[in-house]
Each structure stands twice: as structure tokens, then as C-alpha cells.
Amino acid sequence: MIRAHAMRLFRTQGYEATTVQQIIDEVEISESTFFRYFPTKGDVVLTDDFDPIIVAAFRRQPGDLSPVQALRGAFLEAFGELQPDEVAEQSDRMQMMLAVPELRAAMLEQFAAAMRLLGVILAERAGRRPDDMAVRTLSGAVVGAAMAAMFAVIDDPHADVSKLLDEAMSHLEGGFIL
Amino acid sequence: MIRAHAMRLFRTQGYEATTVQQIIDEVEISESTFFRYFPTKGDVVLTDDFDPIIVAAFRRQPGDLSPVQALRGAFLEAFGELQPDEVAEQSDRMQMMLAVPELRAAMLEQFAAAMRLLGVILAERAGRRPDDMAVRTLSGAVVGAAMAAMFAVIDDPHADVSKLLDEAMSHLEGGFIL
């Protein structure tokens, strides 16, 4: 309920223009309760649980694919599983995260976490250790390329992120031919 | 003066334990003045002017190198130009940025800016447009790999970042062989 009301307020008045006070008035709870569920105002927008879906899709990929190919496939599958309304909601959230400085900043934690997670599953697949610098570099490069795809949406708000992401993965896959 | 005193306080008492009030007491200026020079407390630690040095080094690289090779060379040169005390200071700042959640979060803006800048100089070198997805992906991958090198320092605080960065670049350069 908190998230639903908050997101509605964010959409109508903007994120920064909406105070926590307004949210708790709307939901009719106390400030204490709000912060008990969301440690920060930003968490209302930032939190989601997509990681497990992508990890599962990655583990399902055939073993003869290269790591980048497997990731590419996993992303395609994970995005494909989303319902249209879920896609719209995710897109909403992403636009907001990109547009609001405070939220953008907080995204770094997500990216760092994604690198760690990616390191673990890549290491598992390749039979290496997660702290292997080759594993770290690949994780970093993949997440960096994904970030680049997200940022591209800033310049072209109508772009399809999943398509951009796939394109980025294809460039990674093919080596960098500039 | 503000930066010097602030950094000293941060080092001795910790970043979060140090309030802006303490800093302005130390430097004997008003709160207004502090925030006029540093829009946020974090900017005291985050701000630096290394980009131009790296860009210059990149532009100096021979034209027959691949983009990643040229970058690798540029990083090596730029780091090589630093005096020992400057290296120590940079290392200090980096440890602090990695350790303090608030500062870590703010780093994303720096990384995003680095991607944009890298996009511009890579595009210039390759005769492409900065919004070319191949350019964006390479910029993203390079910055992502650099992030991975930084994060590796969290696990091993004694590690040499410039060496890790070079290692990461060499992995990028050689394709990802996992």
C-alpha cells in the first residue's frame, strides 16, 4: 500500500516535490511506520526483485555458449517473461531513477551488487573464483555496458531498453570493433 | 583551506562523524560560505581534476593502437606522472569513497560522466558519433571494468589500483577468455 500510494504521488507531482509527510497522510500511517518498511524514501522506487529471475534464466542457458552469449540469452528470456503492464511499470521506474539525481546516485549500489552477483554466477559457470580478475573484469564490463544502455535512454526516452541491452551484449560478444 | 581542514577531520574522526558545523568552526567561516564552495558535504571528497590529464595522455597515444590499447597506455602514463604524495592522497580519497555509503552512491555520477567523456574521445578517435551504440558499449565496458578494479580494492585494501586497472584493461584487450 505504501509503495502503491507513493508511486502514484511521485508520478503526479514528481518525486522530489512529494514529501514523506504527504505519503503517510495518504496511506494513513505514522512516519515511524514508513521508515520501518523503507529505510529511505528512495527505496520505494529502487527496490525490486528481478535478480533471481535473471539468475535462473542464466543457469538455464546451454553450456556450450560463451559467458557473454549466455548472459545475452538470459536477458532476452527474462525480459520476455514480463507481462505488458509489468514492462510499463519497470519502464516508469527506470525513467524516474534516471531523472532524479538522488535516485540515480543510489543506483550505484545496485550496479555494484549486480557485479558481485554476476561475478559469482560467471565464476560458477567457468569453474573459477569470483575474485579472479578476469571474472571481475568481465562482470564489470557487462554491467558497464548495461549501464551504457540505460543511459542511452536519457537521450532517447522512447528507446526500448531491452533492445539496447541486447545490442550492447552483441558488441561485447563480437569484441570491440571500432 | 576548507578541503584541507575537512579532510583532516574526516581522517581523524571519520566522514560521517564529522559535521559541517565542525568543519566551519575549524576553518572559521559561515555555513553559507561552506555550501557556496561545496554544494554538498560529499563534494569535498569527490571533486578532483584528473580527467584532463587522462584525456591529454589518451590523445598522445599512437594512432595504430586499438582503442583499448590506447586507453591502457593513457592510464599508465597518467598514473606515472603522479608524485608519491599525490598517489597517497588519491589512495586516501578512494578508500574513503569506497567505505562511506553516501560517497559511494555519489560516485555513480562520476562514472556516468566518465562514460560520456570516454564516448566523446573514443568517437573522435574512431571517426564515429558518440551516440553510436558500439561507442557507448565500449565506453561502458571500460568504465565498468575500471569500477570492478576499484571494487577489488575493498577486498584487498593493500592492492595497487593502477596495477589492477592495467590488468583489467589487458583482459578487455584480449577478449574475454574465461
Next chain:
DNA sequence: CCATCAAATGAGAGTAACTATCAAATTGAG
């Protein structure tokens, strides 16, 4: 139906980063 007890909620007071406004002081050019 009631007593009990843990978990959830709320109230209230406080902190610290940041903003806005406007007056006072300082500086520097002529």
C-alpha cells in the same frame, strides 16, 4: 470468551544536511 504476549504501530523530540533571503563586510579598479 478471555488472558497473554509478541509484533506492529504511533507519538514526540531531536539531529544534520541543505535552501533561501537579505544585510553587512570586503575587495579592487579608477
Next chain:
DNA sequence: CTCAATTTGATAGTTACTCTCATTTGATGG
């Protein structure tokens, strides 16, 4: 020295977030 521009300061907010402790809720066993 003078005047104007720039820098600084004082003051009074706003808002996110924390802490502590009292109150309420709701599930469970008798």
C-alpha cells in the same frame, strides 16, 4: 578615497532520517 561588485554572514526555514518509549493489535492457548 570612492564606489560598485563580489564575497561573506546571520537567520530562519524545510525535510529526511534516528531514537526512545508508550500504545495497540492480533494470534494463540486455556
